[in-house]
Amino acid sequence: MTKMPDHTRPLRIGTRGSALALAQAHETRDRLMVAHGLAQDAFEIVVIKTTGDRIQDRSLKELGGKGLFTREIEDALLGREIDIAVHSMKDMPTIQPEGLVLDCFLPREDVRDAFVSPHVNAISELPQGAVVGSSSLRRRAQLLARRPDLQLVEFRGNVQTRLKKLDDGVAVATFLAMAGLTRLGLAHVAKSAIGPDEMLPAVAQGCIGVERRLDDADVARLLATINHTPSYLRIQAERAFLARLDGSCQTPIAGLAELDGDRLRLRGEILRPDGSEVIAGEREGLASDGAAIGTDLANELRGRAPADFFEQH
Numbered sequence: 113m114t115k116m117p118d119h120t121r122p123l124r125i126g127t128r129g130s131a132l133a134l135a136q137a138h139e140t141r142d143r144l145m146v147a148h149g150l151a152q153d154a155f156e157i158v159v160i161k162t163t164g165d166r167i168q169d170r171s172l173k174e175l176g177g178k179g180l181f182t183r184e185i186e187d188a189l190l191g192r193e194i195d196i197a198v199h200s201m202k203d204m205p206t207i208q209p210e211g212l213v214l215d216c217f218l219p220r221e222d223v224r225d226a227f228v229s230p231h232v233n234a235i236s237e238l239p240q241g242a243v244v245g246s247s248s249l250r251r252r253a254q255l256l257a258r259r260p261d262l263q264l265v266e267f268r269g270n271v272q273t274r275l276k277k278l279d280d281g282v283a284v285a286t287f288l289a290m291a292g293l294t295r296l297g298l299a300h301v302a303k304s305a306i307g308p309d310e311m312l313p314a315v316a317q318g319c320i321g322v323e324r325r326l327d328d329a330d331v332a333r334l335l336a337t338i339n340h341t342p343s344y345l346r347i348q349a350e351r352a353f354l355a356r357l358d359g360s361c362q363t364p365i366a367g368l369a370e371l372d373g374d375r376l377r378l379r380g381e382i383l384r385p386d387g388s389e390v391i392a393g394e395r396e397g398l399a400s401d402g403a404a405i406g407t408d409l410a411n412e413l414r415g416r417a418p419a420d421f422f423e424q425h
Contacts, residue, residue, distance in 0.1 A: 117195065117330035122156040126185045126194035129159040130270040135295045136320045137198045139218060140338075147337040158194050160185045186212060189323060195331055197323040201316035201347060202289075206355035208323070216322040216335040220343040221291035223318045223368060225251065225311050226302035229285035230278055233303045235310075238262065238285060245274070245283035249385060253364035254311050255287075256387030271296060291318035312366035312381055312392075315350040319343055342371055345399045349378050352406030357382060357414065363422055369406075374399050380409050382417065391416050 117123065123144075127137035134157065141155045162184045181203040188194045190211055201217070208214060232238055238259065245267030246252050252264045267274055267286050271293070274286055287306075293299050322338075324331045346369040353367045364383040369376055376399040381392035393416075395409040 117328065117334070122154055123196070123331075123334075124156050124158050124194040126158050126160050126188050126197040128162055128181060128185070132271060132292045132296055133198070133200070134159075136200065139295070140196075140198045140320065140322055143218065143338045144334060148334065158188070160188055160194075186323070189325060192325075195324070195328070196335070199321045199323060200292075201319040201321040201351075202314040204316070204321060204351075206351055211326050212323055213326045214321050214323045215332075215344075216324070216339045217343040217347055218320040218322070218338065219340040220346065221294055221318040222289075222305070223313045224290045224305040224307060225313060225317075226288045226290045226293055227285065227304045227306055228275070228278065228288055228301055229303050232285055235259065235285075235306070242284045243282075245277060245286040248287065248314070249362075250314055250364040250366050250383070251287045251311070253383035253385050253387045254366070254390075257383060257390050258387070260387060271298065275301065289313075289317055308368050308379070312379060313368055315354045315365065315367040316347050319347055321347070345369075345376065345402050346371060349376055349399075349402030349406040352403040353378065353380050353410045354406075356407045356410035358422060367406075369402065371399055376402050376405060378402075378405050378409055380406075380413060382413050382421070384421070389418075389421075391421075 127133045163180045185197045189197050243263045247268045349369040350367045367380040369378045377396045379394040383390045395405045397405045
């Protein structure tokens with residue numbers, strides 16, 4: 113049986129407190145239990161409230177973008193209050209605090225967006241001028257690019273909160289990640305799953321990342337056994353693409369890497385927030401060159417974008 117880094121106490125897993133975040137933390141714990149023959153009491157789930165969780169009445173853009181759901185958790189990791197942190201990778205800034213590293217990814221779930229509505233089955237069936245709720249700058253821009261007639265309203269909160277808003281008639285429809293619904297056992301809530309050809313997902317959507325301290329060799333060895341290499345390769349390409357473009361929540365960005373053997377195909381797009389302009393492209397190459405492929409595609413899109421494209425706040 114594997115010994116924990118500090119056998120006098122459980123390994124502390126830091127996470128947000130939503131049902132989805134807890135499901136992701138439990139999946140990480142369960143994979144470590146199986147990989148190392150450990151009992152459940154060898155772990156402790158530590159819930160940490162983040163700025164994004166505390167402030168629900170303002171948009172992510174107003175609050176400052178990425179980092180809202182990670183900063184307090186990373187502070188706890190640096191302060192040695194927890195040993196590892198479990199994150200939804202699509203929430204993660206591309207630049208990490210000094211002393212932390214992200215090199216463990218669980219097998220990626222469904223990358224698609226879910227169309228959710230009590231009355232309508234698909235985007236194409238939305239009535240003219242319908243009210244749609246979303247807090248995602250990317251989803252809002254992609255939707256307006258296809259349907260400029262729609263009215264977009266802010267839709268913050270966890271999955272259950274958003275579903276209640278739909279029931280209360282705040283909007284006709286919303287979008288969630290299929291991966292999150294699946295992990296919560298709520299896949300049936302989706303009226304339809306939207307394929308990447310129709311709506312390219314957020315960078316790293318559907319992937320769980322496990323963060324650790326750079327100097328913690330014992331934890332590094334524990335996590336190495338549950339790192340899923342195909343997911344790792346895909347995320348490296350997508351995050352390199354995101355890092356070169358912007359990396360914040362101020363510009364709508366979508367990206368998806370897919371593997372075929374040792375080959376990787378990366379598709380990406382950047383949009384104006386009102387959907388009036390979409391710049392898209394793709395690259396292929398060796399999966400081992402994923403980061404370079406991501407940077408290269410980002411450079412191409414930057415080169416094709418008007419001078420004011422990244423100043424549109």
